[in-house]
Ligand SMILES: Nc1ncnc2c1ncn2[C@@H]1O[C@H](COP(=O)(O)OP(=O)(O)OP(=O)(O)O)[C@@H](O)[C@H]1O
């Protein structure tokens with residue numbers, strides 16, 4: 001059975017029909033990537049999973065449990081963490097306080113301390129700046145903090161919305177190195193990316209979204225070789 | 239010179255009261271982008287709650303004692319915390335997803351409601367607040383005279399403000415509160431129960447307003463159901479002056495407001511005492527709409 005199942009999910013923003021029957025399955029331990037043009041519905045899909053948006057139709061199951069009607073903060077408790085588009089670190093709080101809030105629902109002090117250490121090992125730069133107001137971090141550092149903060153909940157599933165957006169190539173590689181590392185530690189990840197080539201090269205499976213619907217799904221390596229995908233999302237043949 | 243220091247001392251005592259009320263405005267605004275116009279009336283209810291507690295427990299007059307006074311203060315704060323929670327739950331939560339105009343009109347409605355219930359239940363005639371602490375005059379250097387009540391006002395205000403600051407910066411709930419104020423959705427993605435945090439914010443803001451009501455009863459013992467209107471407006475101006483949403487801003491704004499009022503009283507005429515608030519409001523809106531400590535950010539939706 002899959003860890004996460006979206007079945008014919010529809011989402012509306014008022015009159016705007018943003019998702020029109022999306023079906024996605026995510027197996028444990030996999031990286032699944034959603035690629036698609038601006039406005040295809042990638043972020044909307046993630047927001048529906050994490051409970052920020054309600055589905056107008058269809059269902060989402062996590063570990064066999066239906067998520068309908070679950071408020072966002074309860075979904076975190078079930079084991080889904082969402083690194084939102086644009087990072088949204090709590091700018092007026094320090095790096096350390098951001099991480100503390102990432103572990104908001106946890107009570108195990110020792111485990112939290114261990115996970116904070118793990119985050120600092122993953123991103124040594126955050127440790128150097130741990131008392132700094134996170135609004136004064138660079139974009140790349142803020143992204144690291146957003147990822148670290150999500151890991152502090154010790155999730156089973158990590159949703160990442162455009163973690164490489166606006167970062168210099170060196171930092172993009174750094175972020176992707178971390179994504180691989182997190183996966184090797186056993187995390188399941190749903191990765192949304194504009195940078196389809198990078199995303200498909202770390203992912204096991206890809207879904208191509210177009211105007212709110214799944215246009216195509218396949219193993220990631222197959223999508224990388226798919227001429228249609230190459231033409232539309234990979235800037236021509238590699 | 240003596241006159242100046244005397245008015246400064248009076249102004250700081252009054253300003254502390256404004257600051258306590260302004261904190262509630264600024265906290266609620268920070269988290270909901272709502273101007274809680276009923277806040278001044280919560281302060282009024284705080285004064286009356288203390289009045290009835292004091293009578294019921296015999297904490298005033300001849301039997302006054304410090305523990306009794308503290309108990310009255312605590313009782314009024316708890317009562318208003320509950321009132322604030324109730325107001326949020328019954329009036330503001332149902333319109334949270336509506337337009338800001340709807341929320342504003344709701345707030346004005348709650349304010350009118352509390353004032354009229356107050357007139358009905360407490361009566362329109364002013365009541366005399368029992369003396370929780372026997373009055374004493376304290377002579378300071380340079381001929382400045384303050385009362386122990388004024389000192390109590392300032393000391394209690396400082397303690398509450400320090401407590402609030404520690405709560406907001408040191409505790410997990412306080413940090414969650416700042417996170418919700420910064421970005422509600424991002425906070426809920428941390429597992430923070432946003433509704434509960436909003437409830438706590440109303441409870442704390444209303445408890446601080448109640449404390450202001452009790453302290454006012456100490457220095458100006460005439461209380462009546464419409465007593466919250468003017469201080470409510472002035473504390474709101476104080477919050478705007480400090481930068482609405484900013485906690486240190488509310489404290490500074492409150493003190494500036496109190497001191498300016500007493501300087502006007504001392505050097506111009508007490509007729510203009512209430513006008514200064516509006517002059518300050520107009521000046522802030524013209525010169526620095528974000529307030530002294532406010533951040534000049536584009537408004538979030
Ligand atoms: N808050 C909103 N209100 C109304 N419409 C919205 C809202 N958010 C998104 N939409 C619409 O829903 C559709 C899907 O948007 P979504 O943000 O999911 O796209 P995306 O694939 O993440 O795009 P991008 O790559 O630009 O981030 C778009 O047409 C968008 O205009």
Ligand SMILES: [Mg+2]
Nearest residue numbers: 042043044085
């Ligand atoms: Mg997006």
